[in-house]
Amino acid sequence: xxxxxxxxxxxxxxxxxxxxxxxxxxxxxxxxxxxxxxxxxxxxxxxxxxxxxxxxxxxxxxxxxxxxxxxxxxxxxxxxxxxxxxxxxxxxxxxxxxxxxxxxxxxxxxxxxxxxxxxxxxxxxxxxxxxxxxxxxxxxxxxxxxxxxxxxxxxxxxxxxxxxxxxxxxxxxxxxxxxxxxxxxxxxxxxxxxxxxxxxxxxxxxxxxxxxxxxxxxxxxxxxxxxxxxxxxxxxxxxxxxxxxxxxxxxxxxxxxxxxxxxxxxxxxxxxxxxxxxxxxxxxxxxxxxxxxxxxxxxxxxxxxxxxxxxxxxxxxxxxxxxxxxxxxxxxxxxxxxxxxxxxxxxxxxxxxxxxxxxxxxxxxxxxxxxxxxxxxxxxxxxxxxxxxxxxxxxxxxxxxxxxxxxxxxxxxxxxxxxxxxxxxxxxxxxxxxxxxxxxxxx
Amino acid sequence: xxxxxxxxxxxxxxxxxxxxxxxxxxxxxxxxxxxxxxxxxxxxxxxxxxxxxxxxxxxxxxxxxxxxxxxxxxxxxxxxxxxxxxxxxxxxxxxxxxxxxxxxxxxxxxxxxxxxxxxxxxxxxxxxxxxxxxxxxxxxxxxxxxxxxxxxxxxxxxxxxxxxxxxxxxxxxxxxxxxxxxxxxxxxxxxxxxxxxxxxxxxxxxxxxxxxxxxxxxxxxxxxxxxxxxxxxxxxxxxxxxxxxxxxxxxxxxxxxxxxxxxxxxxxxxxxxxxxxxxxxxxxxxxxxxxxxxxxxxxxxxxxxxxxxxxxxxxxxxxxxxxxxxxxxxxxxxxxxxxxxxxxxxxxxxxxxxxxxxxxxxxxxxxxxxxxxxxxxxxxxx
Numbered sequence: 001x002x003x004x005x006x007x008x009x010x011x012x013x014x015x016x017x018x019x020x021x022x023x024x025x026x027x028x029x030x031x032x033x034x035x036x037x038x039x040x041x042x043x044x045x046x047x048x049x050x051x052x053x054x055x056x057x058x059x060x061x062x063x064x065x066x067x068x069x070x071x072x073x074x075x076x077x078x079x080x081x082x083x084x085x086x087x088x089x090x091x092x093x094x095x096x097x098x099x100x101x102x103x104x105x106x107x108x109x110x111x112x113x114x115x116x117x118x119x120x121x122x123x124x125x126x127x128x129x130x131x132x133x134x135x136x137x138x139x140x141x142x143x144x145x146x147x148x149x150x151x152x153x154x155x156x157x158x159x160x161x162x163x164x165x166x167x168x169x170x171x172x173x174x175x176x177x178x179x180x181x182x183x184x185x186x187x188x189x190x191x192x193x194x195x196x197x198x199x200x201x202x203x204x205x206x207x208x209x210x211x212x213x214x215x216x217x218x219x220x221x222x223x224x225x226x227x228x229x230x231x232x233x234x235x236x237x238x239x240x241x242x243x244x245x246x247x248x249x250x251x252x253x254x255x256x257x258x259x260x261x262x263x264x265x266x267x268x269x270x271x272x273x274x275x276x277x278x279x280x281x282x283x284x285x286x287x288x289x290x291x292x293x294x295x296x297x298x299x300x301x302x303x304x305x306x307x308x309x310x311x312x313x314x315x316x317x318x319x320x321x322x323x324x325x326x327x328x329x330x331x332x333x334x335x336x337x338x339x340x341x342x343x344x345x346x347x348x349x350x351x352x353x354x355x356x357x358x359x360x361x362x363x364x365x366x367x368x369x370x371x372x373x374x375x376x377x378x379x380x381x382x383x384x385x386x387x388x389x390x391x392x393x394x395x396x397x398x399x400x401x402x403x404x405x406x407x408x409x410x411x412x413x414x415x416x417x418x419x420x421x422x423x424x425x426x427x428x429x430x431x432x433x434x435x436x437x438x439x440x441x442x443x
Numbered sequence: 444x445x446x447x448x449x450x451x452x453x454x455x456x457x458x459x460x461x462x463x464x465x466x467x468x469x470x471x472x473x474x475x476x477x478x479x480x481x482x483x484x485x486x487x488x489x490x491x492x493x494x495x496x497x498x499x500x501x502x503x504x505x506x507x508x509x510x511x512x513x514x515x516x517x518x519x520x521x522x523x524x525x526x527x528x529x530x531x532x533x534x535x536x537x538x539x540x541x542x543x544x545x546x547x548x549x550x551x552x553x554x555x556x557x558x559x560x561x562x563x564x565x566x567x568x569x570x571x572x573x574x575x576x577x578x579x580x581x582x583x584x585x586x587x588x589x590x591x592x593x594x595x596x597x598x599x600x601x602x603x604x605x606x607x608x609x610x611x612x613x614x615x616x617x618x619x620x621x622x623x624x625x626x627x628x629x630x631x632x633x634x635x636x637x638x639x640x641x642x643x644x645x646x647x648x649x650x651x652x653x654x655x656x657x658x659x660x661x662x663x664x665x666x667x668x669x670x671x672x673x674x675x676x677x678x679x680x681x682x683x684x685x686x687x688x689x690x691x692x693x694x695x696x697x698x699x700x701x702x703x704x705x706x707x708x709x710x711x712x713x714x715x716x717x718x719x720x721x722x723x724x725x726x727x728x729x730x731x732x733x734x735x736x737x738x739x740x741x742x743x744x745x746x747x748x749x750x751x752x753x754x755x756x757x758x759x760x761x762x763x764x765x766x767x768x769x770x771x772x773x774x775x776x777x778x779x780x781x782x783x784x785x786x787x788x789x790x791x792x793x794x795x796x797x798x799x800x801x802x803x804x805x806x807x808x809x810x811x812x813x814x815x816x817x818x819x820x821x822x823x824x825x
Contacts, residue, residue, distance in 0.1 A: 002742040008785035020791040190781070197752060198782030201775065205749040217753075241785030265743050265783065292742045297787055304789055 002292045008241060012186035017125055019238050025088070027128055032088045035131030039345045040082050046346055083342040086133055090336055095127045096233060097333050098137045100323035102145055103232065109164070112154055113193050113228055119148035120232040121189045126182035134345045135178065142167055143175035151187045174351040189237070192227050192246035196220060199246060199261055206264065215254065222253035225317050233315040240308045244301070248308035252316075258305070266298030479505035481512075481521045495534040498549055499527045501542045509534050547586045554582050557604045559614040743783045750775045 008014055019027065086094070099120045106116040122144040127137070142165055149156045162169050180187075200220050203209050209216065226249040231237055236245050251258035268289050291297065322328055348354055478485045479492065481504045486492050494503040502522045504512075512518055513531040520527050539545045558578045565571040584596035604611065758764045759771060 002787055003738050004741060004743060004780060004784040005787045007739075007780075008788055014785070014788065014790075018790045018794060020794045023794060192781075194778050195781040195784075197754075198775075198778035198780070201750040201752050201778060202744060202782065204752065205747070213753075239790055241788045241790065243782055243784055243786045246782065247786075265786070292787070300789065301786055 008190075011190060012184075012188055013190045013237075014241075016184050016186045017238065021235070021239060024128070024235060024238055028088045028092065031129055031131050032086070032091060035133050035345070036085045039085070039133060039343060042346055043082060084339060085343045086336065086340060090339070091127070091132045093332065094132055094137060094336050094340065095124060097323060097329075098141050099123055099233060100320070102141055103229065104324075105141075106145060111149070112152065113224075114191055115148050115152045115154045116228065117191050117193075117232055118152050118189045119145040121237055122148055122179065122183060124232075124235075124237070126179055130182050133340065133343055134348045135175070136344070136349055136351065139171060139351050140175055140179065142172055143179050146172050147176060147179055151189075170352055174355040178351065178354075190242045192231070192242040192249065193224070195243050195246040196223055196227065196250065199250060202264070203257060203261055206260075209260075216257070219250060219254035219257050223249040226252050226312060229317045229320060230312040230315045233319070234311045236308055236311050239311070240304065244304050244308050245312075247301075247305045248312050251305060251309055252312060259302075262298060262302060262305070266293045266295065266301065268293040269295070479508055481505070481508040493536065496537050496542060496545065497527075497529045497533040498535075498546075499529055499533060500525050501537075501546050503537065503542060550585050551582060554578060554585065554600065556615070557600060557611060559611060559618060561614070561618075564614075741780065741783065743786065744779050746772070746776050746779060750779065 102119050102123060103116055106119060111119075123137075123140060126135075126140060126144065146156065146158070146161055149161075158169050158172065161167075162172060197220075200216055203216055204213065223246070227246065230249065230252075231240075231245045236248075240248070247258050247262065250261070479494070480502075484492060484505060484507070489505075489507075493506045495506060495509050496503045497520075500520050500522070502520055502525060504521065508521070509531065512521060513529060513534070517528050517530045519525075520529050537545045539548070555578075558574075558581075560571075560574060562568075562571045565574065581596050581599065584592045585600070588596060755771060755774060
């Protein structure tokens, strides 16, 4: 087995985020079905429309979610009928639309190719195991782009970023951990851009190609344009490896070059055994070589590249206009977005509220845990302060903390709503400050 | 000139003293050497005067007195105040001039005969040291203690002796055997050394004879008018001809041994017996492999100097890149790796059935995928 392939098989992209087409569609169907079941259950259990204040609804809902899940509300059957849900295909179309939006936005901001592609792949990966009906794509879009900047070492200041998109920092940060969970914490996306450069180097080192460098340059530029768009809009990243995608794009740009490179790579002919080191004599080495660079695997690779090429040609860079075409958006996308707004998940749609609720839950859980503890309140207080002190707590901070802990003390007896809001405000701010432990506790 | 020193304890010139001066032990001092304290005979009158002591009380007296007093049988010590009964048999010539030393040596000998354990009898070194300390304390009491402590120590010693008679006997025998052995070994070594010396002498003798012979031959040949061949002449001048020969033999042997490995051990090598077998030299390990045997050599491409790209070349002379020590080979090798990594990975096949893979690998991967995938979906839809 080729060492390069073995190393690729170790990557998280191969282990976690590579699927056969049937697996991928099955996964999307499953996600869609699960989201339908969840959302209809929640809609039925809610007497109020989903658009009311999340604090009130979520509190009611979260107080007894399990009992509702097991026994459907008898009144629920009489409430207005469930909205029409998106089909998996419709979901896919919408994800495609938002992916094109990400590419457009990052292009406008002149981000590097890797950041663009990573952001797009983050969004696509996230919406494989999460339905677009559960979490709002228009919000996750910003989160994915922001997080991709972090991952691909193109860090953007949060304040600047929010200024560009006219968003609040809270909105961006609220979805960040959610995104990480959805990505299964596999942040490394392997792109074909550097691979294209490698292929060009290899081709340029061939004797007869040295005279034709202009052709190479043109082919590289064209292939790069393909790579910047086509594999991201299709599912190529899930079905093919970066090198295969790169060769497919190269063959779209200049078929002869791609074939030449493959011929040069898989050159081994077992009869002659002329190539390579002197140990061509023993049969085992030959066999191994034939398996790695023989003609059989060459045909297979050619087949895979042909498949990838077909897939890429469905979304050639020329299709960029398609996603911007007003007519197309009006006829295809807008109806879907309207439909989506009707069938969205009432609990999950507002990411900021969702995060607050989750934090409240976590805090409550911590409270009840502490009640059982031997140390009681003192122990908790000590622990809190310790957490904050990881980055050196300042005086204002500790004052806030004291306030919080005092208020929490009143909590078991049912604090007033207003006070609770206040508590959230203080608490969220505090946890953002000491951006550690907060996530762990909340989720 | 240094100031005159106080008189040292050097033996005084043989003067006549009225009474024998005694030490605090009640033993006679050294200057009693010159006059018998019993019959007051002085050495001046009797050149061959010899003093004897009895280990009962270590009071010295001259041979004449001993013979005179104790020939008839046991009698009291003639010293004033000493009530011990002495026998003729008990008298001997003291080994040390200082009788207190003589006495101490005797006591120590006796104690060591009773307390004759060796280090091997103890479990730890600390135990052995404690034992030695105890013995020394007892000895000190016996030698320097006053009457009461001496008596007490004496009774302790005899009690111990009575109690551990068999053990003491056994140890003594073991010690004797060991002595015997070491004596034998020493004797053997001495014999071997003597033999070697004799051999060396004989060899030297032979060499001398040969030299003479060759010299005669040379003279003969000169007489006849035909000088000796050079090789022989040179040999004459050398000393230790035999030794040279032996070394030459040895070298020849060892070179032969290199050719024939089987006989190497028996021929032409010194052999020393009885040495502990040395641990074999550990095989030198290769250089440390940080990847634990992971093979990183590419199988589909070769990294060579010709790999470059116009977009990279322009940075090769860029100070911002070069000064920091950036290696362009790194860029090249990574780009090449990414261009060919996973080229033979067919995701559709491998994720479904695993065609072109080892079966066990596929099962493992599939199971892992299923497990992870299942959990992942559940996790997301909490």
